[in-house]
Amino acid sequence: MTDDEKAIRQVVASWMAASRAGDLATVLGLMSDDVVFMTPGQEPFGKETFAAAMKAMGDTEIEGKSEIVELQVLGDWAFIRNRIDITARPTGSAPVRRAGYTLTLLRKEADGAWRLARDANLLTLRS
Template sequence: MNQATHEVDAVREVVERWMAAFNSHDLTAMAGLFAPDALFQGFGPEPLVSRDAVAEYYGAVPGYRRAEDVSVLHAWAIGQDAAGGFVDVTFRDPADWEARVYLSLVLQRADERWEILQYHVSRVSNEH
């Protein structure tokens, strides 16, 4: 497997674990996907730092929300132990609320697994 394929697989694997944790509202699993000092920018106005902050953020998300239509658009290597990715995600809930976003990730290899070092979500809009 070449390096580029390996990084794409790493991003896909982390995104699949992220989606499973999000959709099951498993805050422990979600926080465990992130580096201890992860930088996180969700829908909130302020960036957050730490696994605990990530868990608190996701704890405020309604448990009935789901991440759907998830696809990795781009992935790349940033050295041997780091990778980046750009993901298209649509969040939905039973009340017909919907938010399409682009998610950018920076991953780092920690021992035998990849973890999220930086996470940034940007809502997709037709407005400029």
């Protein structure tokens, strides 16, 4: 495994750990400033909309796992295909489970860090 592949796997692990901890600042730091998220039924959105949605979740507890199914590094760009299973437990509400695949593009930025640049999230509700 190359150093870049290790660094990208660490980005995914850090994202999952920060999400579980409710550490929005760390999650935002793992994204490029021009990040674009694509989810079913919504127009693409960026970092500010992502941050607002996370803040609106309040004290929601998040559990989950991510399995990298495929990882390819192409110079300063890379893509990963992930299988993700996430459960959100909002305070006072029933848990919501979503699972499925994402296709994520990462970019190695000027500081040498890999950051999420584009994400197509295909997670669906599961029981």
